[in-house]
Amino acid sequence: MSADVSTARCFIPYPFVPQPQAASGPLAGVRLAVKDIFDVAGYPTGCGNPHMLALSGIKAASAPAVQSLLQAGAQFVGKVVTDELAFSMNGKNAHFGTPRNGGAPDRIPGGSSSGSASAVSNGLADLALGTDTGGSVRVPASHCGLIGLRPTHGRVPLTGVMDLARSFDTCGWFARDMDVFARAGAVLLGEDSAPLPQAPRVLVASDVLGLLAPHVQAQFAQVLERLAGVLGAPQPVSVATPSFDALYWAFRHIQGYEAWQAHGENIGRYGFQLGPGVAERFAWSATITAQQMQEHSAVRETFCAGFIDLLGDDGVLLLPSAPDVAPLLTDSEQSLEDYRNQAVRMLCLSGLSGCPQISLPLMQLDGAPFGLSLIAPPGSDRSLIQYAAGLMHACA
Template sequence: MTADASSARCFVPYPFVPVASSGSGPLAGLRLAVKDIFDVAGYPTGCGNPHMLALSGVKTQSAAAVQALAQAGARFAGKVCTDELAFSMNGKNAHFGTPRNGGAPDRIPGGSSSGSASAVSNGLADIALGTDTGGSVRAPASHCGLIGLRPTHARVSLAGVMDLAPGFDTCGWFARDMDAFSRVGDVLLGADSAPLPETPRVLVAADVLALLEPRVQGVFSETLDRLAGAIGTPLPVKTASPSFDALYWAFRHIQGYEAWQTHGENIRRHDFQLGPGVAERFAWSATITPQQMQQHSAVRAAFREDFARLLGRDGVLLMPTVPDIAPLLTDSEQSLENYRNQAIRMLCLAGLSGFPQISLPLMRLDEAPFGFSVIAPAGSDRSLIRFAARLMHECA
C-alpha cells in the first residue's frame, strides 16, 4: 500500500535538489530515502535537531553509502526524518513530529531511523538508509514490518554520517522485499571475510525468550515450527554473560560516554533545547566518568569473547528482534522509556559483540508486525542475508 507523502510525514521538507544517479546498475529503478544524518550534496544535514540544522550549511558531497547506492542506479527520493541526534528508539521527534508507521498506523514507527522505516513501509521508497547504534534499524524494521540489517560493526562506511557513539554506530538499510534488500547488500558489503556454511548450526536464545511475555514466546515458537524445513531443531542456549543487567549497563555507559564526547560541547555551547527522553539521556551521559567507561568496556570485552565462542564460525542465533510489537502512539513517555530499556537488553547482544543482526517480518501479534531476528558471526553479513532469504521463502 502506498500512502500520501504528506500523511506519512516521513520526508524532511527541504526544497528538492536532484542527486546524480548512474541511471543503470543493480539498483536501477529503486527509489532511495536517506536518513537525515547522512550528508547529501545540495542539502543540509539536520540530524533531527534545529540547532544542528542551523549549524549544518548545505553539503557539497554525499556520504559514502549514498554515493555507492546512487552509482549503482538508485534514484534519490528525499531525506527523511530521524529521532533527535539519533539518540532515541521510538520515532517521536519533539521538533519535527512522528512519521507514520505503514505497518501499524496507530503505533510508533520506532527510531531513530523512523523516517527511513516510514518511507519504505508506506510505499514511498523501495529502499532506505538508516543507522543502528542501539537498535535504530532493527527496532523500526520490527515495528513497521520490514527487513532491516545492523551489519558487522565497521563493515559499511560511515564517512559523511553524523556520529553518535562510534564504538556502536553502523550503517544499515530497509526494504520490503528480499530481492531489493539483497541487491543493496551486494553494493554496500563487499565479500564476506567469514562466510557461513551452507547449513549453519542453528541456536535459539533461550534466556532472551525467558524475559518475554507468554504470548510473545508463543508466536515465536509457532514461527520456529513454520521454519522447521529450513532450520531443523534449533539448540537452546544462554547468551547473556555475565547477565542481562550487566550487559544493559555496559551498553548504556559506553554509548552514553561516547555520545557525550561526540555532542556534549555543542549541546553546552549552543544550549540545545532537546526533546523529552533525549534531554535526560544526554544529561545522564554527561555524568559518566572515564573510570566507569573503562569498567564497562571490560564487561563488553569479556562478553564479546564468550559470544564469539558461542557462535563460532558456523552458528546463527534466533530470537525476536524486540520485546513486543510497537507501543501505541498514545502511550506515555514513561511507558516508552520502559519499553526502550527492555528492548536494549535484547538489542545489546549484537551491539556489544559487533556482530550482524537481521530483522525479518515473519511474525504478527494483535494485527501488528513483529520482527524475527538472526544474529551471525562477524564478517558473515552476505551469507546471513542469503540464510535469511531461505527463511523468508520458507514462510512465504
Template structure:
C-alpha cells in the same frame, strides 16, 4: 524531497534538489531514501536537531555509501526524519514530528531511523538507509514489518555521517521484500570474508526469549518453526551468562560517554531545548564517570570473546528483535522509556559484540508486526541477508 507527496510524514521538507544516479547498474529501477544523518550534496544535514540544521549549511559532498548506491543505479528520493541526534528509539521527534508506521499506523514507528522505516513501510521508496547504534534499524524494522540489518561494526562506511557513539555506530538499511533486501545487500555489503555454510548451526537464545512475555513467545513460535524447516533443528543456548543487567549497563555507559563526547560540546555551548527522553539521556551521559566506563569496557571485552566463541564460524543465533509489538502513539513518555529499557536488553548482544543481526518480518501480534532476528559471526552479513530472503520465500 523529490516525491510529489509524503502521506507518511517520513521526509524532511527540504527544497527538492536532483541527485543524479547511474542509468544502469545492479540497483537500477529501485528508489531509496537516506536518513538525515548522511550528507547528500545539495541538502543540509539536521541529525534531527534544529540547532544542527541551523549550523549545517548545504553540503557539497555526498557520503561515499550514498554515492555507491547512486552509482549502482538506485534513484534518490529524499532525506528522512531521524530522532533528535539519533539518541532515541521511539521515532517521536519533538521538533520535526512522528513519521507514520506503515505496518501499524496507531503505533510508534520506532527510532531513530523512523523516517526511513516509515518511507519503506508506506511504499514511498523500495529501500532506505538507516543507522543502528543501540537498535535504531532493528527496532523500526520489527515495529513496521520490514527486513532490516545492523551490519558487522565497521563493515559499511559511515564517512560523512553524523556520529552518536562511534564504537557502536553502524550503517544499515530497510526493505519490504526479501528479494530487494538481498539485491541491496549485494551492493552495500559486498562479499563476505567468511560466508556461513548453507546449513549453519541454529542456536536458540533461551534466556533472550525468557525476557519477553508468553504472548510474544507464542506469536514468534511459528516463525521459529519456519526457520527450523529451512535450516534444521535448533539447539537452545544461554547467551548472557553474566546477566542481561550487566550487559545493559555496559552498553549504556559506553554509549552515553561517547554520545557526550560527540554532542556534549554543542549542548553545553548552545543549551538547545532537547525533546523528552533525549534531554534525560544526555543528562545521564554528562554524569557518567571514568570508572563506570572502564568497568563497562571490561565487561564488553569479556563478553565479546565468549560470544564469538559461542557462534564460531558456522552458528547463527535466533532471538526476538524487540520485547513486543510497537507501543501505541498514545502511550506516555514514561511507558515508552520503560519499553526502551526492556528493548536494550535484547539489542545489546549485537551492539557489544559488534556482530551482524538481521530482523525478519515473520510474525504478527494483535494485528501489528513483530520481528524475529538472526545474529551471525563477524563478516557473515551477506550470508545473513541471503538466509533471511530464503527463509521469507520458503
C-alpha cells in the same frame, strides 16, 4: 499499505535537489530515501535537531554509502526524519513530528531511523538508509514490517554520517522486498570475509525468551514450527554473560559516554533544546566518568569473546527482534522509556559484540508486524542475508 507524502510525514521538507545516478546498475529504478544524519550533496544534515540544522551548512558531497547506492542506479527521492541526534528508539521527534508506521498506523514507527522505515513501509521508497547504534534499524524494521540489517560493525563506511557512539554506530538499510534488500547489500557490503556454511548451526537464545511475555514466546514458538523444515532442531543456549543487567549497563554507559563526547560540547555551547527522553539521556550521559567507561568496557570485552566463541564460524542465533510489537502512539513517555529499557537488554547483544543482525517480518501480534532476528558471526553479512532469504521463502 501506502500513503501520500503528507500523510506519511516521513520526508524533511527541504527544497528537492536531484542527485546524479548511474543510468544502469543493480539498483536501477529503485527509489532511495536517506536518513537525515547522512550527508547528501546540496542538502544540510539536520540530525533531527534545529540547532544541528542551523550549524550544518549545505554539504558539498554525499556520504560514501549514499554515493555507492547512487552509482549502482538508485534514484534518490529525499531525506527523511530521524529521532533527535539519533538518541532515541521510539520514532517521535519533538521538533519534526512522528513519521507514520505503514505497518501499524496506530503505533509508533520505532527509531531512530523512523523516517527511513516509514518511507519504505508506506510505499514511498523501495530502499532506505538508516543507522543502528542501539537498535535504530532493527526496531523500526520489526515495528513497521520490514527487512532491516545492522551489519558487522565497521563493515560499511560511516564517513559523512553523524556520530552518536562511534564504537556502536553502523550503517544499515530497509526494504520490503528481499531481492532489493540483497542487491543493496551486494553494493554496500562487498564480499564476506567469513561466510556462513549453507546449513549453519541454529541456536535459540533461551535466556532472552525468558525476558519476554508468554504471548511473545508463543508467537516465536509458532514461527519456529513453521520453519522446522529449514531450521531443524535449534539448540537452546544462554547468551547473557555475566547477566542481562551487566550487559545493559555496559551498553548504556559506553553509548552515553561516547554520545557526550560527540555532542556534549555543542549542547552546552549552543544551549540545545532537546525533546523528552533525549534531554534526560544526554543529561545522564554527561555524568559518566572515564573510570566507569573503562570498567564497563571490560564487561564488554569479556562478553564479546564468549559470544563470538558461542557463534563460532557457523552459528546463527534466533530471537525476536524486540520485546513486543510497537507501542501505541498514545502510550505515555514513561511507558515508552520502559519499553526502550527492556529492548536494550536484547538489542545490546549485537551492539556489544559487533555481530550482524537481520530482522525479518515473519511474525505478527495483535494485527501488528513483529520481527524475527538472526545474529551471525562478524563478516558473514551477505551469507546471513542469503540464509534469511531462504527463511522468507519458506514462510511465503
